[in-house]
Every structure is written in structure tokens, then in C-alpha cells.
Amino acid sequence: MKTVLIVDPFSTGKLYAPLLNARGVECVAVISTPQLPEHFTRDLIAENFRDVFAWEKNLLNTLKTFAPIAVIAGCETAIYLTDYLTEKLGIRGNSPNTSELRRNKFCMQLALKQQGLANIASQPLGSPERIAEVVASLDESSTYVVKPLNSAATEGVVFAQGGNEVEAALKNAAWQQTNDLGELNLGFIVQPFIAGPEYVVDMVAFAGTYIVASVCKYTKIARNGSMFVYDRLDTLDPNAESLKPLLEYARQAAAALRIEIGPIHMEIIWAEDGPVMIEAGSRLHGGIAPLLFQQTYAPDLLSLAMESYLGNAGPSAGTVSQINHGRIGFFSSDQQRTFQAPSSQVIQSVMEDEAYCGHRYFIEPGQTTPVTIDFATCPGLFWIRHSSPQQLEISSANLRKKLWPNAKP
Known part of the structure; x- marks a missing residue:
């Protein structure tokens, strides 16, 4: 066996x-x-x-x-x-000599730069002693992102205007503390904020050939003093002509990170000058996305990843097709309040929605909801799929109203 x-x-x-x-x-x-x-x-x-x-x-x-x-x-x-x-x-696998390219956010950007690909100018700090040096190089009129070198999701990410706010963010950062992954923070990185729509490209590497398994677009909204509260993630057609520049860049970026086998999860901003990678991981898309992809793409991300690991040949480019439209909708809380789960009757009516796939809360009944400012403070989500984009919109509004009734419209 x-x-x-x-x-x-x-x-x-x-x-x-x-x-x-x-x-x-x-x-x-x-x-x-x-x-x-x-x-x-x-x-x-x-x-x-x-x-x-x-x-x-x-x-x-x-x-x-x-x-x-x-x-x-x-x-x-x-x-x-x-x-x-x-x-x-x-x-067969990815070399341990290049593991840093797939975990350290500064090394990722440096790898892109060395390959002549669009990248984000990044300044790493291994200790607080470099704060003054880095801050002195910043433009007071520019917006920056401060984030841990080795965290996941949005943990520890701070948006700061000018050097003074960057300095405050770094001085208050979790130096030498354990992050949500159970790892010690290796340091922090300061990057200029890149504006533009945010995409997620999931690929699977077959001996250095990259098959695009899914493409998604995030919609973020301004809420509770934050400009970056997650509202939804929508699946897109990987064969759409308009996405070709994005996907070609993603493949080149994956090669720069020296990924030879298995899944690749890549976050990309499509800026005014073109796509630029924010960060990437050589693992599956987290959360419930792979389950949604099973109902929106054929073949799907998880099955392609298994074929890669088992040493089977990958499909030809363009083989993955969109069989349904999919969406993950994120709940947000505008005030601290005691969470009460919907009644069994409400849940029954939710399950009867023709696009409904599932929902999940990240808090328990009786707990206090945090005010939502990022993904880490998101209280829950739902996921849906349907062949009709119009039905997706109808179902999305229906489920938000029933599953998170106190939310703002």
C-alpha cells in the first residue's frame, strides 16, 4: 500500500x-x-x-x-x-534551500525583484533597534503597511500614514512574541501601501508547470475606522481573457519562489502599473474555500493538489473550468454585543436557499462579538454557489439578513 x-x-x-x-x-x-x-x-x-x-x-x-x-x-x-x-x-518536493522564499515575506519580495518581476519595496526589521533608521527613510505623506515577517492571514498587519504612525506601529508591535501560528515573530516588514483590487490565485505545481485552479476577487469595505474590512470573496473564470495578465504574472511569481510541487496560494494586487504579489504560500487556500471550489470548478484545487503529490501528470493549461459562480460572504460587527445564534427555524429556512452551501461562526453563543476591523475580528461567514450570478446576489442578501440580522445594510 x-x-x-x-x-x-x-x-x-x-x-x-x-x-x-x-x-x-x-x-x-x-x-x-x-x-x-x-x-x-x-x-x-x-x-x-x-x-x-x-x-x-x-x-x-x-x-x-x-x-x-x-x-x-x-x-x-x-x-x-x-x-x-x-x-x-x-x-520529489520543494527544496529546503529555498524554504524562506515561501515563508518569509521579505525573502518573497526579494525573489521577485531578482527575477525582474513587479515587487513591493520592503524594509525588514529584525529588532526594534532599526526603527529610527527605517522611519527616517519614509515619506510623511505616504501610506505604509507594517506586518510580521512570518505571520498568516491579517494577524499583526497595521496600516500607517507617514513615518510617525509607522514608528508608533513598530514600537507597539509584538516583538519576540508568539503569533497565532504558535511561532515566534521573526521581525517585521515595512512596505508602501499598494492600491488596487485584490485577487487570490490558487495554482498547483506539476514539476514546475503551474495549473491555475481558481481565481477569486476580494471586496473590502470601510467600516469601524478601518478601510479593509472583508465583505466578500467571489470566484472568477480562470479562462477569462481579461485575467490573462494577472495569471501570467502569478505563474512567473510562483517560479521565482521555486515551487515545484503542490498547491500555491497567492495574494495579488492589480495596481495601476499591473499585478504585484503581496505574499504567497505553498499550501492550500485556507478556510472553507477548497470546499466551495469543489462546487465551482472542475477539476478543483484539492483534487489537483492530490494528483501533484501522487506524482501524476497535470492537466493541460486551460483545463480547469468554472461550473458555478461562488461566493464567501463575511459578517462584520459594528459594536460589541452578546452573540445569539439564529433559531432552528431560521437555520432551516437558510438551508432551503437554493444557493446555500454552509455557514460558520467564529464565536460561541453568549460570547461578546468584537468590533470588526479585519479578518481576525470577523465573527463568521457563509458560502454559496449557483449557476446564475443574479441568484447569487439574491441569496447573499437573504443569508446576511437571516444569519447576521443586526448587521448594517
């Missing part, structure tokens, strides 16, 4: 094992570090795995006895160990 190692099978990484098991592939879980937070580790579904191991150097000999055919990165925390194991076990 074939065996696959899955490092940190959490978040969307937990979706691999049951599908591989159904294809007769045995899965072994490797937990990269005991410092992983509980909200990650509770995703572990132990019955999907032959064995579950906690990583330590002596484990390598045990893993060799399984003769694994692939090592899969389950989520962001798995990248370094996944790359290390592929090399030590002699398996």
Missing part, C-alpha cells in the same frame, strides 16, 4: 487524508512542533491516519520504514519541515 506523510494536517490540510484513504493511500501524520496552538491541533482527525507522530530528529529513521511517496504540507506551519523531509527521504 502506498503511504503519504502529512505534516500538520490542520486547517484545510485535514481535507487530504480522507480523500487519499478512499483511493487506497495510507496516511501518516507528523506534528511539526508541540508549540502549535490548540485551535490548530483540535483539527486532527486521528482515525484518518495509520500513525500520528510528534516530530523529533530520531523520528526520521521510523519515517523511512514507511517508504512514503510524498510529503504534504497541511498548513503554513508545515512548510519548513515538509521541505526538510522531502530532501532527507529522497522524495
